[in-house]
Amino acid sequence: GKEKNKHQHKKTQGTQGRSTKTKTPVVGMRSRGGMLVAAKMDKVNSANIQTMIDKHADANATLCTDEATIYKGIEGYKQLMVNHSAGQYVNGIVHTNGIESVWALLKRGYHGVFHHFSDKHIGRYVDEFVFRLNDGNVKRSTLDRIDSIVFGFSGNRLSYKMLVLM
Numbered sequence: 001g002k003e004k005n006k007h008q009h010k011k012t013q014g015t016q017g018r019s020t021k022t023k024t025p026v027v028g029m030r031s032r033g034g035m036l037v038a039a040k041m042d043k044v045n046s047a048n049i050q051t052m053i054d055k056h057a058d059a060n061a062t063l064c065t066d067e068a069t070i071y072k073g074i075e076g077y078k079q080l081m082v083n084h085s086a087g088q089y090v091n092g093i094v095h096t097n098g099i100e101s102v103w104a105l106l107k108r109g110y111h112g113v114f115h116h117f118s119d120k121h122i123g124r125y126v127d128e129f130v131f132r133l134n135d136g137n138v139k140r141s142t143l144d145r146i147d148s149i150v151f152g153f154s155g156n157r158l159s160y161k162m163l164v165l166m
Contacts, residue, residue: 024119026106026126029056030098036133038102040123046073053077064094102133 003011012022028038037056062078065071080094106129117125135148
């Protein structure tokens with residue numbers, strides 16, 4: 001929650017503004033065409049971002065990012081940027097609107113339905129939204145979507161006891 005809305009004894013000491021000290025980082029990538037990859041990341045740095053990109057992006061991919069310094073160390077890809085701090089949100093074909101819409105939907109789910117993502121289970125919430133955005137395409141028939149859900153459950157039993165211990 002926002003620091004200003006917390007009780008005094010629950011506020012993070014020494015923070016002001018948009019502190020990230022009490023936040024859990026989630027990193028995501030979305031290709032033009034719609035496929036999304038997102039995950040909870042314990043530590044966000046250039047090396048971890050590079051690993052995620054290498055794992056999920058095509059070697060010939062062009063990365064469209066904002067001007068954040070964390071992207072400056074990315075190697076092996078053509079990289080195009082927009083400068084949000086200067087008020088630039090689109091530069092020709094370069095924009096981050098696809099991934100920004102993912103974060104907007106995730107926040108709507110947080111505020112509207114779930115009200116809280118525990119640090120312990122935030123990866124599961126993110127996985128649910130990734131599934132919804134990747135496989136929830138209304139162009140796919142309902143039966144195809146149900147098949148993919150059932151296939152995902154197949155052989156994966158999750159008891160309440162296991163859920164609480166995870």
